[in-house]
Amino acid sequence: MAATSPDLRADAGAAPANGGFLGWFLAPERRGALLVTPALAVLFIMNIFPLLWSFGLSFFNFRANRQGVPDFVGLRFYERVLTDDDVWQRFQTTAVIVGSSVVLQLIIGFLLALMFAKEFPLRRILLMLVLTPMMLSFVSVGVFFKFYYEPTFGLVSWVVNHFTDERFVMLATPAGAIAGIVVADAWMWSPFVMLLVLAGLVSVPRYLYEAAEIDRASWWRRFSTITFPYIKSLLLLAVLFRTIETFKLFDVVYIITSGGPGTSTETIAVYVYRMAFQFFRTSQASALAYIVLFVVIVLTSLYLYAVRRRAEEVS
């Protein structure tokens, strides 16, 4: 390799001297940009352009199912969205689902991590099984749980019926439907929290626990003074990451309840979708989507701040 590299460089360097366009084009000083260009082009076409386009649309009165030139309306749709009771109700629903789901994920994930931090028979196999839900697609999880909750032949109703002799209609009430979504989301993502917490737990030096044992420290004392300080930044990461993701929750809600009963489980992501593709209020949906994006950016900034702090702690 050492013998061929200089030759290659020499060839490449000689090309521009020949004056050919290809040689000029493939010159070493341009290769970096050339290699990055396809990725940037895809990013621009698939992400940045639609993002800018939809941002522009949010200032016009445009509906995708109508012909005609859109009127410029300035911030009217932002004002309409922010003063719309329905939007705030969807934000509240989203907050309830995010809060409940993330807390449940933290509890389950933390308990699972405590369990898997110790060695026991079949630990590796069990760990793989526990991680399976987060590897499934949202659609699969949605369909699984829709069938679990089905009152006529679903597993949950069947078990309850065994004890009460009555069918259990979980999704018939707003509270039951929200609980159903929270359980499905927590089932899927608790393993992710477990992984993060487990990473923290295994990084705690053993000698600290040994010293605590010599001092006869209580379980709580050991947890609060040794374990928690080591995992707290990872826990914060888990909270932020799961909050951001759950805030955008769409698939599972859409499949399990379609936002029902009524609109009681309609998250903000489902509402944006319906506004855009069912009501065809394209501009208004764009404005709402940017408000949601703003919230996500704020949460992401917090997430990045937590990552930086964790990196500083580790270093």
Place this chain on the structure above:
Amino acid sequence: MENLGRRLVPGASLALVLAALGGATAAHAADITITMAAPDWPPTRFMKEEFDRSYKSPDGNDTKLDMDFIPWPSFYERVAASLTSGEQKYQMIVTDSQWLGSFVEGGYYLDLTEKMKADPELTAIMRDLHPTLISAYSTYPHKTTQQVKDAGEWPAPNVHYYGFPQFPDTYVTYYRKDLFCNEKEQKNFQDKYGEKLPCTYDDWENVDWVMWKKIGEFFRRKKGDPLGDDTAKDDFYGIAYQAGKGYDFSTMQINAFIWQRGGSIWDETKEPEGQAEGVVNSDVAVAALEDYLSMVPLMPPVAKTGQMDIFVEQDLYMQGKVAAMVDWVGLGEPVLDPKTSTVSDVSAFGPAPGTKKDDGTIDRTGNIGGQPFVLTTWNSDEVVKEALNVVKWWLKPDTQMKFAANGGQSGLMSVMADPKYDTLRPWNRAHKEMLEWQRDVWHIPEFFELLTQQQEEFDKAITGQIGAKEALDSVAKFQQETLEDAGRIE
């Protein structure tokens, strides 16, 4: 040589003429691929199979029908996304009739009025179509069946036509004859209600919603209870009809209740004078919705979650958990297939229940289902001509009879009048009877907004969060505001 020459010259001339003709045909023949968006279910699958088997272009084209089969639950979103994105993927689309306004106004569906008028075959087809189907599947701005009839012979002046029936659908009653015709059940029902449990088609002609409710109460059994000559292997339910939040899975049935009692939905043919408030939430409409809701507790418990869509009730029926259901004819084939249905050999069909009037007759007015197919505006003249050839082939009596024999329905009155037609599939008689009662919901571009909000309010009522009056008041208010904004109500 001279003789040979005399023989060869005309022969060669004939060969030249034939070659020239052949060349002329070859010059017009083209390879055409028609991509059609279609819901993935038996009526469209059959169309594709039959096309591949029997379609020959009258213009000598090598035509391929490339059907993009889309699952029902995402059908509207996929079609809407394709049309509004501007990708111009489809040359033909199987569309729900209610989308006509949205996609005509969007500039996507082709106005076929002049082409229909100019082509004697298409004119003959339009004159042979059932007026309800012309009204629902073809006219935009919408004309009612009565307006189509009043206009006399097709075409009516100043009316625009867009679609042809791909599959006209109505809902009918599916029932278990092993239970309804069972002697013990018959006797028990007679003892309890003093009336005959419907068994034959003629019996079902007399079933109204009051009787339907009794059937719902009567066949409600717990696991282990006697059922027919056996015992119920699981909890069992008497009745089912659509009560789902998705798409139009409660509106279609609720509209029937409202219309049958003399109520009304907002009438697009009366714009801009026709109001929503006071009409949509009239006392008659509220009473009709209350009646609809009163039967939900008698249905399988999934109805209480607002998820009893047309597929869920079909599944429950096929699993043998329901004695009778009201559902679309288009979902009939799987019910008769022993591979998918546990009740394939004991199912029979009758007209859907209706509302008994003071004179003893039963009003079965319902909301038409099924779909027309339309052409898109970006097709070249050559593709439009070939697509219309496909329409003519599909609506030929031969093709339509084959379609009807394989679970489809025809919209041609000449085909339906054939005595053989009723015997082709067990639901054909009921479908023909129900077709006379059909109306359609709105066709305006605001259709989906109106439908979605209405479905939400109906869902709240179905799941017991609000009452019928509150639901319809909310629907009426929303419709009034939306339609005023759109300039459809003054």
